[in-house]
Amino acid sequence: AQSVAQPEDQVKVAEGNPLTVKCTYSVSGNPYLFWYVQYPNRGLQFLLKYITGDNLVKGSYGFEAEFNKSQTSFHLKKPSALVSDSALYFCAVRDSYYGNNRLAFGKGNQVVVIP
């Protein structure tokens, strides 16, 4: 089975401060990990992914995430948050065994960046 936990419902941060959105995962094999962002009444927009290689991955809009195998985590980070980063963020995982194509998503984290 594959699953993701996003432990905080809401993350509030002041504009210009660092932003961290937490994600832990559970898979049987090797994880493929993703972050998506969703704006109101819109679909999901891809931010970044970890498949293999360097544990620190960089994505769109200044976001990055660090894969930590021992802690089974893939936290999303941005050094300096913008008001326009306010949105719903989803972490997703796919177990890498052959024939598995479904993503398992967390509940999402509402990020609020205060001006």
Added chain:
Amino acid sequence: DTGVSQNPRHKITKRGQNVTFRCDPISEHNRLYWYRQTLGQGPEFLTYFQNEAQLEKSRLLSDRFSAERPKGSFSTLEIQRTEQGDSAMYLCASSEQGTDTQYFGPGTRLTVL
């Protein structure tokens, strides 16, 4: 715009009616996925196509739900005898074989009265 498109964007229907949604994937993508998202939750996988073949189906996909991708391009998702519990956002995604990133469309929001 060459992204994933979905129609209609919104659908309101009465309980017991049938509805059909359409998804047009990114043109070079041979893989297509349907997900359902309810309020306050992340998307849940429904089904997956590679070209015209439906290769995976979730247990969420009851016998009232059917999905097709007849020519390996666009896909339709039909819900028969809709129930209030079917009210949700239905998301379509596509990906290219050999890559792992699924790109999502804007979704179809279904409201069953």
